[in-house]
Amino acid sequence: MKNETSEKAALRILKEKTGVKNVYFEQLYTFDSLSRDPRGHVLTVSYFALIDRNKIQLRTGAFHNANALPSLAFDHKKIIAYALKRLGYKLEYTNLVFSLLPEKFTFGQLQNAYQIILGKKLDKRNFRKKFMALNLIKSVKAKAIDTGHRPAQFYAFISRKPLELKRFF
Amino acid sequence: MKNETSEKAALRILKEKTGVKNVYFEQLYTFDSLSRDPRGHVLTVSYFALIDRNKIQLRTGAFHNANALPSLAFDHKKIIAYALKRLGYKLEYTNLVFSLLPEKFTFGQLQNAYQIILGKKLDKRNFRKKFMALNLIKSVKAKAIDTGHRPAQFYAFISRKPLELKRFF
DNA sequence: ACAAAAGTGTTACTTCTACACCCATGG
DNA sequence: CCATGGGTGTAGAAGTAACACTTTTGT
Numbered sequence: 001m002k003n004e005t006s007e008k009a010a011l012r013i014l015k016e017k018t019g020v021k022n023v024y025f026e027q028l029y030t031f032d033s034l035s036r037d038p039r040g041h042v043l044t045v046s047y048f049a050l051i052d053r054n055k056i057q058l059r060t061g062a063f064h065n066a067n068a069l070p071s072l073a074f075d076h077k078k079i080i081a082y083a084l085k086r087l088g089y090k091l092e093y094t095n096l097v098f099s100l101l102p103e104k105f106t107f108g109q110l111q112n113a114y115q116i117i118l119g120k121k122l123d124k125r126n127f128r129k130k131f132m133a134l135n136l137i138k139s140v141k142a143k144a145i146d147t148g149h150r151p152a153q154f155y156a157f158i159s160r161k162p163l164e165l166k167r168f169f
Numbered sequence: 170m171k172n173e174t175s176e177k178a179a180l181r182i183l184k185e186k187t188g189v190k191n192v193y194f195e196q197l198y199t200f201d202s203l204s205r206d207p208r209g210h211v212l213t214v215s216y217f218a219l220i221d222r223n224k225i226q227l228r229t230g231a232f233h234n235a236n237a238l239p240s241l242a243f244d245h246k247k248i249i250a251y252a253l254k255r256l257g258y259k260l261e262y263t264n265l266v267f268s269l270l271p272e273k274f275t276f277g278q279l280q281n282a283y284q285i286i287l288g289k290k291l292d293k294r295n296f297r298k299k300f301m302a303l304n305l306i307k308s309v310k311a312k313a314i315d316t317g318h319r320p321a322q323f324y325a326f327i328s329r330k331p332l333e334l335k336r337f338f
Numbered sequence: 339a340c341a342a343a344a345g346t347g348t349t350a351c352t353t354c355t356a357c358a359c360c361c362a363t364g365g
Numbered sequence: 366c367c368a369t370g371g372g373t374g375t376a377g378a379a380g381t382a383a384c385a386c387t388t389t390t391g392t
Binding site: 003005006007027029030032033034041043045 | 172174175176196198199201202203210212214
């Protein structure tokens with residue numbers, strides 16, 4: 001690995017473990033302490049990726065709910081807590097939710113993504129109004145596969161490129 | 170330097186070059202590319218500090234206006250542009266301006282700090298109202314040293330600890 | 339007397355919040 | 366017919382933005 005940048009290494013490992021590539025990906029924080037690893041002075045450059053869960057084919061490891069993590073090595077818990085906080089901020093001034101959703105999705109799914117990451121319930125009507133005003137999505141036709149209730153309209157992002165917005169939530 | 174973390178190194182260098190310590194200080198970004206330095210694979214962990222300019226005693230180097238930088242080695246310009254952007258965001262949801270001001274300061278100085286970093290003029294009356302509503306500062310007595318106009322009231326931050334606020338500007 | 343920054347309120351406009359009912363479907 | 370999430374509007378509150386004149390000082 002002598003000739004591999006930390007970013008390339010992270011992308012390679014992500015691909016190896018999940019089969020995923022071409023996703024939104026961002027450097028998170030560099031952890032650097034003399035004591036955090038018994039092997040001595042280890043420098044950890046951490047990254048996070050945003051992925052629609054359904055695109056992930058786990059080859060190794062397992063899913064964990066970030067709010068109920070098992071005990072982890074070193075200071076990995078701190079790393080994840082920091083990532084979540086940053087992600088919460090990001091969703092408030094970017095269009096990055098698109099990374100977490102399939103091509104075609106319902107307003108329910110969209111609102112749900114926000115609610116999970118922000119950790120709070122949002123008002124259905126207000127959410128729809130506010131999000132619609134951003135002009136990021138268009139309605140599309142798709143087969144309703146839900147069950148037991150009125151089928152939802154589907155939407156898709158007009159552009160799936162990361163974008164910074166004025167203000168969000 | 171084998172036994173010094175990047176953070177400690179940054180603080181040490183800051184102290185060596187400016188005589189300053191105990192200031193707000195934050196990791197910025199880790200630059201890691203195989204080509205950015207002719208010496209090979211160099212990993213640069215960058216930090217930024219917020220300092221009242223008057224507290225700085227330059228022992229080496231010089232001040233530069235971030236908007237008119239001389240040509241710099243490697244990708245240092247990118248590093249600084251990124252720092253400024255992050256700083257702009259930060260000032261909008263923290264009380265970190267206090268780092269850039271002396272103990273006692275006027276509303277003019279306060280507003281000026283915001284205007285420089287946000288890169289735009291703000292309305293005097295609206296700024297005062299909004300900032301006052303945050304209850305971060307109290308008025309204090311101090312000798313007016315200005316000249317040629319009505320002397321300003323002085324203020325001081327009630328607490329000089331970093332603090333995250335709901336929303337700012 | 340003049341120049342220069344300090345200080346101060348009101349109004350129109352925009353945005354945010356809270357809130358309740360009917361709809362379409364599957365079981 | 367029941368349960369479930371989908372879909373829709375309005376009104377009051379809060380916040381934002383725009384704006385002009387008087388004050389106090391030094392020269």
